Amino acid sequence: MNPFPPRHGGQILVDALLGHGVDHIFAVPGESYLAVLDALHDVQENLRLIVCRQEGGAANMAEAYGKLTGRPGICFVTRGPGATNASIGVHTAFQDSTPMILFIGQVGSDCVEREAVQEIDYRRMFGPMAKWVAQIDRADRIPELVSQAFHRATSGRPGPVVLALPEDMLEATATVADAPRYQPVPAHPGAADLASLRQRLAAAQRPLVIVGGSGWNGEACAALRQFIEANDLPVACAFRFQDLFDNRHPNYCGDVGIGINPRLAQRIREADLLLVIGARLGEMTTSGYTLLEVPRPRQQLIHIHAGAEELGRVYAADLMINASMAPMAATLANLPPVDAAAWHATVAAARADYEAHQRRVAVPGTLDMWAVMQTLSARLPEDAILTNGAGNYATWLHRYYRYPVFRTQLAPTSGAMGYGVPAAIAAKIVQPQRTVVCFAGDGCFLMNGQELATAVQYNAAVVFLVINNGMYGTIRMHQERRYPGRVCGTTLTNPDFAAYARAFGAVGETVSRTEDFAPALERALAAGRPALLELQLDPQA
Template sequence: MSERDEAVSGAAPGTMSGGALLVACLRAHGARRAFCVPGESYLEVIDAFHDHPDLDVVVCRQEGGAAMMAEAHGKLTGEPGICFVTRGPGATNASAGVHVASQDSTPMILFVGQVARGQMEREAFQELDYRQVFGSMVKWAAQIDEAERIPEFIGRAFAVATAGRPGPVVLALPEDMLRDMVTPPADLGAHAHRRADAYPGPDAMDRLRAMLAEAERPLVIVGGSGWTEEARSDFQRFIEANGLPVAASFRRQDLFDNGHPNYAGDVGVGVNPALARRVRECDLLISVGSRLSEMVTSGYSLVAIPRPAQSFVHVHPDPEELGRVYQADLPVNASLRAFAHAAAAMPPVEPRWADWTRQARADYEAWQQPKATPGRVQMGEVMRQLNERLPDDAILTNGAGNYTVWPHRFHRHRRLGTQLAPTSGSMGYGLPAAIAAKREHPDRTVVAFAGDGCFQMTVQELGTAVQYGVNVLILVINNGIYGTIQMHQERRHPGRARFTDLVNPDFAALARAYGAHGELVEETAGFAPALERALKAGKPALIELRTDPEAITPNTTLTALRETARAGGPR
């Protein structure tokens, strides 16, 4: 607390407010950035930010966007993304980002302003019980009722958010608690959180090697969170030494170099049928980091529950995930860093599956060839031009919708930390994630993909991008419909699609109204020059691509879906 603050407040020398202590604790644990929408319920924290100019605080337009930015920061850095929101509607708005952190296994801490302690249980203004509100989607939800315990709660929040399977934590902050004056611990900065790793035992690695030696058609699926450059490099050495084909789980494509000859593609929405067959036909399946969720297993159809037909090795940092859905022949509780290091050091086996691995790669290469689709904008060609123009360290973000099939299928991720996409399938994620990524890496190109419906979930964060000079590039793929919903309607109820048409603004003009660069592309030939202008604009830039709603995926049209459904085909 400064001398000025002591004089104004009459506080005893050496004391500080609960709000000031909380911010000091964040800095002691290494927090560098926070995202927020300000609220009167945590004014003492906002005031304390004045004394920590080295803590980058990004003020957002809506709490959902702020929480998604914090989640993206956590996903990109491996450290908890920090978010502050006010009580009631502020907290419930933020729940969208908290849910992303939960299903994406991302470390995050959401701080929520709360009513004063003496007003609780009366349904005071905007009062909620945040333990109940967030209890089913976080690792820990609590309320700090005593300012003296702030260091304890903050330390535990960092530990819980990063331990095992990472995830979100929510802490409620009664506004009067934040005003209480306390004496901070003398050693406040001496006990920053240290992440604990689980290591695979030698018996587990011996058993893994023996199972590999017996296999003829092995397949590795890599996924999860908590990867580092060192772990990725170790894992690649393990794959190369044993000649293994490797697939990425849903929206984790940056965990392995997509240009590597052992890479076989991603197992997610719209999976390559050849890769889906390979999952079913392999005789040894090794899942490293992935939970093998519904999206990875095509609705749990690729891998049988609870006992897979294949021999099954499951590596995961959280013991509670091992055996939760799938019963493994070899469950390995280990952090991804520790497992990758042990796997790289394991004596390799003599592979008998060279042709199996080569064919897996050939299937991927064939799947990468786009076909012509209806309309004057060919997204396959757009993706080809992007792949040629973007550097290897460019970061691509997206939300949810059929438009995501294009970057997921046709962009080749070369480096770790180049894909920010919600495995939870949350719309509106692309722009907030791009802002967080560009704030963390201002020297790198960041491209946000968004559908016309998806973009309008968080379009107001354009103001945040402009305010902070976060020069992201936004590609809005506008087909005038909620495409995913209409696709499912045509499959289930052909010819009866309803509630999916959208009346949209002029997105390029909207971007310019915010102070960003805006362009409209209505045919493929216009994309390349528009891209160059956008990348050189020196400000946030948006390119709207008008696409034909018939081009619902790279492989089919809405009409074809409708006709197939009417003929009694697959639904």
Template sequence: MDQQRTASRPAGHVLVEALIEQGVTDVFGVPGESYLAVLDGFHEHRDRIRFIGCRQEGGAAFMAEAQGKLTGRPGICFVTRGPGATNASIGLHTAFQDSTPMILFIGQVASDQRDREAFQEVDYRQMFGPGTLGMAKWVGEVQDPHRLPEYINRAFHTALQGRPGPVVLVLPEDMLTQLTDAPVLPRAKPAVAWPAPADLLELQARLEAAQRPFVIVGGGGWTAEACAALQDFAHAWRLPVGCAFRFQDLYDNRDPMYAGDVGIGINPALAQRIADADLILAIGPRLGEMTTGGYTLLQAPRPAQQLVHIHAGPEELGRVYAADLMIQSSMSAAALALQQMHPTGGVQELPWLDWTRDAHADYQRNQQATPVAPMDLAAVMQQLDRLLPAESIFTNGAGNYSGWLHRFHRYTALHQGGRTQLAPTSGAMGYGFPAAVAASLLQSQRWVVNIAGDGDFLMTGQEMATAMAHGARRLLCLVVDNGSYGTIRMHQEREYPGRVSGSDLHNPDFAALARAYGWLAFSAARTEEVEPALREAIAAQRPTLIHLKLPVDVSTSRTTLASIRDAALRRQAT
């Protein structure tokens, strides 16, 4: 964009020009009267940027969050004031907890109507208030159209720098229609923090003194180059590597250093290995509740293991855990620095070679499952792995059904085209399907698979219309239908055995519903019925839904649910 441009045009058009300058080619949203000038700007520049109209703001925000995960640049979402913003808040919260760069643009009432509780008026600084427990890193409101490029520049830098996360920009309706000759600013290039040399020397000394080290990777800000550098580091030191909750695509699950995912339903052998470790090297994760087993796998605030915590955000270091060594660094810089570090005595002198080999063997054993009839979800995940390319993108929302995906699918490390796992660490139901739609539209050359629960899918399933409207192709959705909010049912059986309440579901015929939207659709009640449907869907290369019908007690597994129920009954008896 020519920085000397002085032609006056509506601020709404300037905003679109600024997005184009930032490299944005697609944005998600639901149109609203509060930002009509921006929509006109999208029409003006429709050959350079696409506005993907969605069916509900929650779905649009989830799509933008997925865009941020896939590209490493801020995902973009536009919604109108009041109801639009409140609907979109779930995607904003997901981006915050997942450390995903995202910008939510919200239309606002006209400036001369502020503070009167005008139609759909909300104070977004109060609603999304920035902070370590808020929903956004920063909330700004643009009053002066001439300063609009400044605000957009700040929004991109804030979303990308330090711990990545979401930003909110509020756009008064009258400001967007005013003329301005303000030039847009160049593409944001975030500042990068590198590890201090003295900290790297201390880390090397702690590693060389360890007997049973373990690496946990996670968090935002990773690139394909950084993931490759991390794998080089792990190989140079023969370190066992586990991935934090729903960050399984940061390390190749087929690699001999891989030990499994550190999250909900952790392999008991892996949990014991972490407990037995004498040094934990946490590279990127916040070490939140899900990854630490409710802050017990690593005891807060002072773990039994030595802890080295590398994180991009200074506010996170020392927040929960009193680490022995804290290093503030972006993941791209940290991984490249670690790649240059090698053991002084050579690989064969390291005392933990058997420890690492056994950790991977534990992971491989956990990949083996006892067959379940009539529908074996472990076998279905293995069918998907066998039939689809390794770089396929897998998405899910929240629910016990996701445990089969996390355990039995083997993720490849962050692909050159972006992430291979899109899943909410915030536990947001309804996330997986819009994320899959976004991935299919943004990266149409890759296969995208959404695994959804029945309760999960119906929260955002209307975005099937968005997929069809905008030409999605290689998109599969498997709906696991057991007629229940399975996770809640599991907790009820544990805490209040025999007193299930509110968690039963009355579901539609999901295949018929998908066909109504123009999707290809199949139903399957037995394992052997799934593979033919998958093969036909892959051959058709069009959006396809497969309705998997399961008994209610497969929400976890028959064995697990029965053991939970029996344990709760024994506890009540005593």
């Protein structure tokens, strides 16, 4: 008897996903992959299909899943417009180094190169923003190529992979064995590199550690903390990776990103050794490549990264170590500590600078966002997940919220607006026991606000905070700096966001005074269903 009965391509693909441990798919359905939907019908208890309202929302949900779990987020969309809508999630996954696989229904092989309806060459479209793009033209090669996709998405510097699925291939029948579950292959540091790292650290007078990037887990963060404490080092987190180190810890001195504390920026410039673990040292983390000089920084630089291609890409470091975060952190934790007497006093000073940067600032209007942040910090549980997209409103979160534990922050380093809403929904669906709060500006929210329908459909009880100042705030800020008095294109006329939420079946309230926020938050947290609070801010706040 043949142990591998004939199966159509859609069934082979779904079996492959199950074999690789996939438990969630985020999708907008399309007739181009009906065979996959048919196969999913019989496995809904083991593989949950989350149907979204727009492919940008689905792709962002898959990306957030990848961030949250460390496993590839899976997204299915249809060809043409579906793929172009999903591209924003692929771009975010690429810049944020998030494992993700986007499956795209493709025109049948009899229509290729005829500019058929919604036909696109996905290799050319996604090539610059994915680790690998391929098309599966034969059903018997599905297990092989899907296995390759998982390995590519998780190897080295993690990132997105795109696979196109011709419609007739999915309906074809094949007899083929399933591939075994993928095995991530981490890179380990060498003994000579570790000896050099310790020697350089021991000789330093003003060291500073910057941590960031993907590939971390709870154990790696605990090992990192052990290394930091053993050597009494000041540590900062790269842009939107603030949850890699407990912000309440006395050695934590702030985040290195947009709106960086000027005192922290000065410390980075004056450091004689920068130990960068996992961060790419991209534009946001380096303040536009000004904190470190290109190509040879003034500071001695040790750069540790999982992607060999990233090392030496912009900065010629004194020591470059190609290593994945989990084995690197474990090795650092076991490294004999050095004498920290030379920099001991600077740790407390750096911490004091961080705390001073969080003091209350006066803003106009009846709703004080500093007070809002204090309420959230006091009320939310330690493992609450906070998500956001892009905009000036996010500065309140980055500057004033102290992320306590790993994977409490989901935010795009790509600077993509519209990320916070779908990311929060995905987080609540995947980990329903945790409190999830989404921060979104008025402009940011409406880029994926339709996914409130998804939240209601799957009872994802997220609390959405819509910070409404009636404008595209970041763009307005730069506009007024560069072209004073010439406002154009940045003013918004918004709906009643609370009524908008209620129309979907969610809770909706409007908050315009500071004293009203705390009780409104309590009602939202207790609602047991999605809840939206519109926070009406003075435009100058």
